[in-house]
Amino acid sequence: MAFxxxxxxxxPGRPPSEPLARGVHHLDHGRLDAAESAFGEALxxxxxxxxxxxxxxxxxxxxxxxxxxxxxxxxxITALEAEPRSAAAITTLGNLLLEDGAIAQAIVHYEAAxxxxxxxxxxxxxxxxxxxxxxxxxxxxxxxxxxxxxxxxNSRS
Numbered sequence: 001m002a003f004x005x006x007x008x009x010x011x012p013g014r015p016p017s018e019p020l021a022r023g024v025h026h027l028d029h030g031r032l033d034a035a036e037s038a039f040g041e042a043l044x045x046x047x048x049x050x051x052x053x054x055x056x057x058x059x060x061x062x063x064x065x066x067x068x069x070x071x072x073x074x075x076x077i078t079a080l081e082a083e084p085r086s087a088a089a090i091t092t093l094g095n096l097l098l099e100d101g102a103i104a105q106a107i108v109h110y111e112a113a114x115x116x117x118x119x120x121x122x123x124x125x126x127x128x129x130x131x132x133x134x135x136x137x138x139x140x141x142x143x144x145x146x147x148x149x150x151x152x153x154n155s156r157s
Contacts, residue, residue, distance in 0.1 A: 019045060023058055027065075036062045053083035057092055064096070072096065087117035091126060098130055106130045121150035 016022050023038030036059065043055035056079035063072035073096070079089040094109030110127035113120055128143035 032062055049083040053079040053086035053089055057089040060092055085116045087113040087120040091123045103130050103134050121147045
């Protein structure tokens with residue numbers, strides 16, 4: 001199963017029809033304009049605070065890729081205003097903190113995201129990275145293993 005997941009990432013396919021998934025597809029392929037457009041469409045179609053937070057978080061990631069941190073922070077604030085318990089937005093905020101060298105604060109954000117959604121693999125992965133940087137190697141390995149297990153479970157579903 002993992003082989004086919006890897007192949008799907010390497011072999012170009014048609015973008016999905018759903019706007020958020022289409023935006024992720026474009027983002028994964030470095031097409032930032034197309035990704036931003038699709039995430040904007042997802043935002044326009046959002047049916048509730050969770051959907052708004054997901055789309056805003058993805059728009060923040062586009063802004064980060066464009067090195068527009070100010071816009072990224074604005075998108076994350078808007079995401080968290082819509083849904084304060086958005087594990088994705090909290091994790092992305094942790095990523096910005098980690099990039100800035102605020103490792104302890106990043107760890108707090110990743111741990112908060114995990115408390116909100118203990119199945120959110122990216123938070124475990126990034127927590128593992130942050131723990132490693134802080135010298136807490138054993139904990140880092142446990143978090144990275146947990147992220148790998150979650151990723152494997154999610155790719156099969």
